[in-house]
Every structure is written in structure tokens, then in C-alpha cells.
Amino acid sequence: MMRPASVFLNLRSALQRLFGVSGWQSMLLWSIVAGLLGTLATELFRAALLAFEHLVLGPGEGLVAMAKHLPWWARIACPTLGGLVAGLLLVLAKRVAERSATSDYMEAIVLGDGRIPVAQTLARSASSLVSIGTGGSIGREGSMVQLAALASSLLGRVFRFPAERLRLLVACGAAAGLTAAYNAPIAGAFFVAEIVLGSIAMESVGPIIIASVVANVAMRALPGYQPPYRMPPFPEIHGTEVVLFCVLGVLLGFAAVGFLRALQGSRALFSRLPIALPWRLALGGLVMGAVSVPMPEVWGNGYSVVNSVLHTPWAWTLIAMVLLAKAVATMATAGSGAVGGVFTPALFFGCMIGALFGQGVQALWPAASSAPFAYAIVGMGAFLAGATQAPLMAILMIFEMTLSYQVMLPLMAASVIAYFVARSANAGSMYEITLHRNAQRDDQMRLRGLHMRDLVQPAETVVGPQADREAMSRLFLQYPVKYLYVVDADNRYLGVVPLSSLGTAPQETTASALLSQTIQPITAGTGLGEALQRFLDHLGERLPVIESAENPVLLGVVAKSALLATYVRLSEA
Template identity: 30%
Template sequence: MPQGRTRPSPFILFMRKLVSNDQLVITLLAVVIGALTGVLAILFIEGIDFFQTLFMGISGTRIAEHIGSMSWWRVLLVPTLGGLGVGLFVYFLMPGRNVKGPADVIAACEIGGGRMSVKEGILAMFASAFSIAAGASVGREGPAVHMGASFSAWISDALRLSRSNARILLGCGVAAAVSASFNAPIAGALFAQEVILSHYALKAFAPVVISSVSATVLAHQIIGNVKAFKLDAYQFGSYWEFPAFAGLGVLSGFVAIFFVWSILRTQREIQKIPGPQWYKPAIGGFLVGAIALWYPQVFGVGYEATDAALKGNYALALLFGLFIFKFLATVISLGFGFSGGVFSPSLVIGAMLGGAYGVIATSLLPEFSSGASAYSLIGMASVAAAVLGAPISTTLIVFELTGDYTLTIAVMCGCVLATLVTDQMGRQSFFLEQLKARGIDLVDNFQSVLLRQITVEQILKRQGAYINVDAPLASVRKELLYAPGGAVFVVAHDRRLYGVITWENLPEDIFDNHLDHLLIAADLADTNPPVLETDDSLDVAISVFEESGYQQIPVVSVTHGRAYLGCVDEREVMVAYNDALLRKRRQEQGAA
């Protein structure tokens, strides 16, 4: 681990002396992070408007009518050139040549100790603003989450906070970003804990909530208390509608599964196309532009189309058409390499699905129906909940976006059933599926995640039984008799590990005194023993123990030519894992 994390910064030490309470220090930092992240989130939205005005001559999210009045060649040209610009930006400037999002934040929180690059956060913010402004069918919540997390991680690194506190501040940054972007302080706090931190520990809950509130207050002072969707109050029809609501929830779950699969499959297939990656977003942009010639609502985050569906302004044909083509435009945009999130597109797709479902349900049983627009609300919440894997925070963010709580139980029913379908089908959220595609399975490999957080160096305490290469046989026998684990490590004169001696690889006449002056340790050693390096994780250590059958494994230096440093015992590895598991459980239960 970096040395900077072993001792707090002078500022943190000063604050501890001043307030004598670590929790209060983190809470004060949460206020600052909330306010500053709120400013960054607003600047991100303003940046989208700036680029969008530059490209299309209009700002804001209600652009469909303007797009429809643009020349056909311009509708094709803007996303095509925008895709080319995004491709070149990501290819030449973004570390790893990949777009960033919430999946990277989850990975940093679970296995990265809360460490992220602020440079990546800034670059990702620009790439996403450029993508959305150019018409890509992506959302702005993913970039906002990544930006808030990377900024808070930068502060944690600068103040040299512990791993635990760094993860808390990561949640604070995420909550503030969601809160300021969507005017949703409750959902922002719960999203950070449900999706990013994966627990509701009180130690983290208080700072995360305070950060979310801080960002919301600042956003209200700058842009006002504005709801994304302005709706008339819904009227609940009848409790006999609940089978229809449940059916929509189940259908939304299957749509979410296919949506996530389509994006990830498209990304894999596009990567197989020969040539550099930088030109591929331009192809995606051209295809999205072609769709927009008939359905201009697919451009951008899609709030205008969602608002119209929630007000019941779309007929069945348009609802179904937008469901198909917004789905397709989002898969193309993210599959071909544009930068952005999936939350806003999920809302649009769900609203269109729910609206079409509601029109059909209403036509069959009009006397029991709450109206097609009510089904749009349930559909948008259900699809988004299943895609994000966050039924609680998604339910709340939909209510905060709309300001309407009339259909609370119906929305909850749809969200829970949609998430249940994805779980029963063995699928995970979009973010966890992204990590799974990278070889990081946080659900099925919980043990490995914990073990990867601990290195061999952290538990290396045992010197072990060792002798020099030229030690006589009598010394070898003596060491073996008292060696814990029945292994003696043979070390060269330059401290390099030469091999290991166990009872199994000794000759039967080992106790024959006539051999004492004929054999030395080097003659008896297995010169190709299993070894561990100091930066190996305990996940690697357990695999080595299982394959070798040894009770103790020698540890060698990574930098000093296999210099022998000591050994680790299998029991020590299991104790370290058990301690990590207990810490995780205490954290989830609010005790840490």
C-alpha cells in the first residue's frame, strides 16, 4: 500500500486535535465535498448546454422539435463528427483508452481502497458532455457519479485518509453528484449506499446524507428548485390493477436484461472490428443520426420524450416506435464507444414500454385503469431499477424527479418484481455486468474480493525456520525436528531463496550419522518450491496453498532478486480472511 495512507496529513491531525472526533472530521469534510461536487455537477450540465448550443444551436433537454426542423445532412453530420471527436479524445487522452463510469467507482470502492484518478474524472466529464451534446443517446448520471467520486478520492488522497474513510468520502462524492444533477437529495444518498458502498452503516450514512443535502442546497441557490418533469397529479384507479402492474414489472425485468446484454455484446463485437478504436464512435453517431431523421426524440438524455409519455401525449404507435428506436440508439451509442450513462435512457425506454403497455391495458379494462401515463411512470421506474440494480434509490429518484407520490406502492411493486426477475435469471446490474466482463465478479466472488484487498506483506510476521545452503546434514535434521509446518527454507549467502527442505523429499537413511559430513542443505533442497511475493494478494496465497499442499510458503522480495523475507502459514491467511469478513459484516450492520 502507498505510504501516504499510513499516516494522516497534518490537516487531519490538526482537525482531530480541534474536534477530538474522527466522525465529526469526516462529517465536516462531507459538507465541503457536497458543496464543491455540487458546483462541478452544475458546471457539467452547463458544459453540455455549451457544446450543444455550439453543435445544434439550442440548449436544454427539450430539443426534439428543433432537431426535426434541422436539415437532414446536419442531423447526420453532428453526431458523426461528434463521435469522431469523442473517439479521438478517448483514444489519445483517456488513460486506458476506455470511457469511465459508475462501474469504475464500484471497483475503486470494493477492491481499490477508494483510490481514483482525478485526471480521469475530468477527462471523462468532458468526453461525456461532448457525447451528449453531439446527440448520443446516453445519460448524464454516470459521468456525474464518476466525476463526484474521483474528486472526493482526490481529496482523500491529498489528506492521506485511511481506506475506510476514503470509501466513505467516495460515497459522499457520489451522493452529492446525483443530488445536484437530479435535484434528488434522498435518492442521491441512498444510491451511494445501495450501489456504491453496498451497505447502510451509520458511520457512512450520516456523512453521505449531509453531503447530499449540502449539494442540493447549493444547487437550489444557483439554479433553483426545479423538477425534471412537471406533471399533473395522478389518480389511482383500482386495486384490481395490481396484476397489470405486476405484469409490467416482470416485463420490465426481461427488457432490462436484454438491454444490458445488448450493450455489452455490441461493445464486444465492435472491438473485434479491425482498425483503431477512435473512428468507431463516428460510425455509431451516423447510425444514431439516421434514426433521428424519423425519431428526433432519441437524441440526448431524452427527458422531453419521457415527459410527454408521463403526460399521456403520445399515441400507441409513437410509444412503441420510440421504445424500439431509443433502445437501439442507446445500444449503438454505448456499444460504439460514446461516453455516458444508462439511467436516463433507461427512464425513456421504460416510460415508452409502460405507456404502450398502459394503452393496451386501458383499452381492455378502462373502468379499472389509472391511465396510460401512470403505467409510463411505473415502467420507467421498473426498467431503470433493474438496469441499475437499485430498486430503493430508483423508486425514490423517480418520485423526486416527478414530485408525485400517488402511485408509490404501484411503483414499488414494479421495481421489486423487475429486479427480482433479473436476479432469478442470474443477471446483475449493468455496472456489475461491466465489471464481470473485465473479470471482476463482485457477487459470485465475494470471498475473492475480500482476499484481493489484503496483501501477503500485510500479514508477514513469521521469520520461519531457515538455514544456509552449506549447512551440514546434522543441522538440517535439528531444524526439521522443531520446524513448524515441517519445512526448513534454504537461503543462499546473498539472502536469496535457494529452496525448501521437507520430510517428504529426504532420503530414508537421513538419520545415518555417516552421511553427516557428505551431505549439505543444498543437496537436499527442492530448488523449485512454491513461493509468494510481497505484493501477492491472499487470493493468490490460498491458491498456492491448495496446489502445493504445504502448510507454510516462503515469501520473497519483488525488488531484491528473490531475497528471502520470511514465510506465511496457511492458518494466518485464514485468520486474516476471517478478520476481513468480520469487519465487512460489522460495517454492513452499522457497527463500523
């Protein structure tokens, strides 16, 4: 008896032959299924997290509100014990890990074959749920997107998708998960396209957009749905005030650099501790819990704090203290190795720094500046652009959250400036796959800029015009070549002596008498493409390289093998 998957595969093939539907066109239909599965996975994790929070902490509206009702010792004990349990679950995840598969959906899409291991992913998601549910200062979007990608990976594996389409289906699931988490279908699609795929080709972006739209429609249809951020109406910005948002972009670019380097330093510090992984996570929870005793606002991903800052006036001193405490709590939680996203914390930091900047601007120019919440909204996008190195995604996300055209001008200016400031500082990105792609792009640009001067090797088979037959014979015997290069006293290239002409030459023959122009040299400034064409016309392994046609000084030789190896590296990059 045939299995349902086999029946479906046969039916799919028959329909494709009947209606002439290509595999890539059918991906649009599969992206709808990926969008629905991504929404389901995201909602299941959200419901499980809410149930776990209420089980451990009791009823309440958000982690910050729950933390405020806990005694001081419970604020310390809860994230500490949560970190310990989360660490034990991570140890379990390592033990069930598959050698040939990667649990990270980004690596599965870009570097792998789209296969995401089930047991390891579920164990890591359980660890993330415990960390977040006990107050960890990280975002829940990481596990939501991971589970949505896992659902699509399983779908593709059941129906035996080839590796290329399986990777695309996993990308659709990831975009659906991010869309369901943030109510931003366009930004969700461009997050995957800009950060994960590094391409906006319609063959890949089309299905991803469909999956994001389906996920957004499905999420809105669920009972009790509400977006994570409630954005106030954005005010109209006058032309001169855009300059202030540009200054904010510079500030947030440097702030993003500090955030990334602090995150890298925190992870390095915890990794050097001579204690097991569960105790490292417990230590991170202990630090975070201690910070939360005077500042319970550091609990969780910061949704409630951001919404409060956007809608109610906060004293600048309180914003500064919460910002500093949240930075310490986030570095302790994420640095210790807790599984979770730093996407939402990045929005938190951008909001708080923008609000501080807005209060400063309003204190100096009260009649010529907007309310601080406007700078906080723009700050969310600008900080995200600098930290993720994905300005287009950041701009689209804030635009979708506000649905206001007024925000676009200051948002675009601040985000692009923050992106270039952070990029010029070489601080990297929140996502390792972005670093990998940037390294590939830099290597590709370097290889494309190579000329023959960069590939020159010493020329060992060089003689002068007066070299006799015996001297030339010794060189031919010593080196397996077909030509000797002839240069004058100033090392200027004159031509070649072919091996074939030496055999019948008299004993007293010199190189000048056998000189041939059979081999035309390559100049040092010749590019890779032109040099490859020369080798296609030349059957030998080497070609001589001279400085220029006007100054034909022999610099050496370039080998066909070195040129082809460079092209292979260029194509792989």
C-alpha cells in the same frame, strides 16, 4: 513557511484533541464540503454541455428540438463527427492514464484507495461532453457523478486523508453529483450505498446522506434550476389494479434482461471490429444519426420525450416506434464505447414500455384502470430496479420525483418483482461493480455452506488392525506424520497408532495392540467454525473425517492449511 494544507492539518488535529471529536464524526463536516464541491462540478459540466450544444447546433430547447430543425444530412453528420472527436479524446485519455490509479469512481471507492486521476478523468469527461453534445443517445449523469467524485478525491488528497476515509469522501462526492443531476437526495445517497458500497451502515451512509442533502439545497438555490422530470399528480390506485402493476413488473423484469444482454452484445460486437477506437465511435454515431433521420426523438438522454409522454397523449404506434429507434440508437452509442451514463436511458425505456402497457390496459378495461402515465411512472422505477439490481434506490428515486404516497404501493410491487425476475435470469447489472459484489456474495455463501465433506483429502496413512511393526514403520518413514489411522475390514475408523508408541514396541506387535483414541475424528457434516475450533485444540496438521458417529466409515483427512485457506477466502469475499 508552512503550506496552508499543513496548517489546516495541524489545526484539525488540535481541535480533535481539544473537543474529543473522532475522525468518523469529523467526516460529517467534510461531507458538507463534498456536497458543495459535487454540486459545483455537476453544474459546471451542465453549463459546459449547454454552451457546447448551442455552439455546434445553435439555439434551442433541448437536443430533440435542435435535431428537428436540422436537415437530414446534418442529423447523420453531427453524431458521426462527434463520435470521431470523442474517440480521439478517449485515445488521449488512455495515453495520460496512470498505471496505479483507476478512472472509474466506483472502482476507486470499492477496489482502490480513493485516488482518481485528474488528467484521465478530464479527458474522458471532455469525450463524454462531445458525444452527448452532438446527440449521442446516452445520459450525462455519468460524467457529472465522475467529476463530483473527482472533486472530493482531490479534496481528500490535499488534506492527506487516509485511504479508508478518502474512499468515503469520494462516495460522498458521487452521491452529491447524482443528487444534483436528478433532484433526488435520498435516492442519490442510497444509489452509492446500495450499488457502490453494498452497505447501509450508518458510519458510511451518514456522511453520504449529509452530502446529498447539501447538494440538493445548493442546487435548488442556483438560478434557473428545475428538476429534469416534471411528474404529474399520481392517481389513487385501487387494490385490484395493483395486480396489473405486478404484471407490469414481470414484463419490465424481462425487458431489463433484454436491455442488459443487448448492451453486452453491442459492446462485444463493436470491440471485435478491426478498426481503431475513434472510428468505432464514429460508426456508432453514424448508426445513431441514421436512425434519427425519421426519428429525431432519439437524440440526447430523452428528458424531453419522457416529459412529453407523461403530460400529453401519444399514439401507441408512435411510442412503439420511438422505443425501438431509441433502443437501436442507445446500443449503437453505448456499445461503440462512448463515455456516458445508461441510467437515464433506463428511465426512458421504463417510461415508454410502461406507457405502452398502460394504453393496452386502458383499452381492455377503461373503467377499471388508471391513465397510461401512471404505468409509465411506475415503469421507470421497475425497469431501473431490474437493470441496476438496486430496487430500494429505484423506489426512492421515483417517490422523490413524484412526492406522492399513492405511487408507493404499485411502485414497490412492480420494482421488487422486476428485480427478482431480472436476477433470476442472471443477466447481471448495468454496473460492473455490482457484478463483482454479487460474485463475492455468492462465493461467500458457498464458502459458508461448506462442510468437511467438501474439504476431504485422501488418507494415505491407513492400516488394518493386524498390521505388523515393520509395515507401520515403512508408512511412518514414507510420510512425515505422527499418527496412522486404523480401520477394520469395512473401512470403519477404530483409532490411531501414535509414532511415539511404535519405537518401544516389540517386533511382533500389531496395530490393534497399540490402538489409541487420542485423535477424535470429525464427521463429514461438521461446519467450518466447529472444525476450526477442533484444530485450535489439536496441534497436528490433519484430522480424520468419518461419515457420521453412527457410521464411522473413514472418508479421508482434512488439512489445517486447507481449512485456513478457506477462511481467508471467506473473509476476503
